[in-house]
Amino acid sequence: VYSSNSTGTWSLVRTVSNSPNAAVSIVVNGESSPFVSDPSISPDGKKIVFGTFIRGVWHLGMTNLDGSGLMTLLGEGHDPTFSPDGKRIAFVRMVNGRAQIFTVDPETGSKVVQVTSGDNDNVEPSWSPDGQFILFASNRAANKPGKGYVAQERAERRGRFNLFALRPDGTTLVQLTDGEANSGAPVWGQD
Numbered sequence: 001v002y003s004s005n006s007t008g009t010w011s012l013v014r015t016v017s018n019s020p021n022a023a024v025s026i027v028v029n030g031e032s033s034p035f036v037s038d039p040s041i042s043p044d045g046k047k048i049v050f051g052t053f054i055r056g057v058w059h060l061g062m063t064n065l066d067g068s069g070l071m072t073l074l075g076e077g078h079d080p081t082f083s084p085d086g087k088r089i090a091f092v093r094m095v096n097g098r099a100q101i102f103t104v105d106p107e108t109g110s111k112v113v114q115v116t117s118g119d120n121d122n123v124e125p126s127w128s129p130d131g132q133f134i135l136f137a138s139n140r141a142a143n144k145p146g147k148g149y150v151a152q153e154r155a156e157r158r159g160r161f162n163l164f165a166l167r168p169d170g171t172t173l174v175q176l177t178d179g180e181a182n183s184g185a186p187v188w189g190q191d
Contacts, residue, residue: 001027001039001048001065012036012050014065027067036061038079042106043086049106051078060091062106077102079124083131088168090115090125090134099123101136103168115170122164126186133165133172137184140164141175 001014009030015023027048028036035053042048045065052061058078063070080091088103095114099121105111116122120140127134139161163176163183177183 001041003036003039003050005030010035010037012039012048012063012067025067027065028061028063028070032070033061038081040081040089041065042082043084047082047106049080049082049089049091051080060089060104081125081127082106083127083168084129085131088131090127090168092123092125101125101134103134113169115166115168117170121161123161124185126188128165128188129190132167134168135163135165135176135186135188137161137186138164141178 001012003010004013007026007030011026011030012028013024014027017023030036033052037051039048039050047062048065049060049062051058057076059072059075060077060080061070061072077091077093080089082089086106089106090101090103092099093102098119100117101115101122103113103115115134116138118140120138122136122138122140124137125134126136141160141162160180161182161184162178163186164173165176166173
């Protein structure tokens with residue numbers, strides 16, 4: 001499952017083949033849910049959560065794998081990812097001009113927990129395989145974190161970003177990288 005603008009608008013599509021130019025199925029048309037991005041499939045393979053840009057704001061959308069049951073899950077948010085057990089979704093939401101990581105119950109859209117806080121940006125959450133930690137990129141170690149984080153921005157951001165991990169309840173923060181270079185887009189190995 002991935003986002004593509006091959007139909008003219010950014011849509012969520014899927015393929016069942018790894019060969020080049022394999023046939024794809026449109027799961028969510030870009031006209032139904034504008035500029036879809038960052039899909040994450042539930043561990044049971046039945047649901048897809050993704051970011052969608054609606055009326056100038058990033059929202060969380062969710063649908064069944066076949067495209068039925070399309071809904072906006074919880075209003076504002078982007079960079080969603082299912083926990084390994086499928087019981088939580090980690091995502092990013094802007095709070096007072098800063099990107100913060102939250103979790104939410106995907107079945108009800110309730111039990112929203114703010115995991116990070118402060119005058120810095122925390123983005124690109126990734127669950128550990130056992131669900132005990134969330135890995136993420138943050139400019140919290142920068143001397144003066146730059147203002148102006150933009151969702152889906154792939155260029156170098158103002159303020160140095162490093163990798164951190166913490167428990168889903170916001171405790172046990174561990175810094176994993178340091179230095180003058182930016183680090184981001186973390187993914188856990190399955191082992």
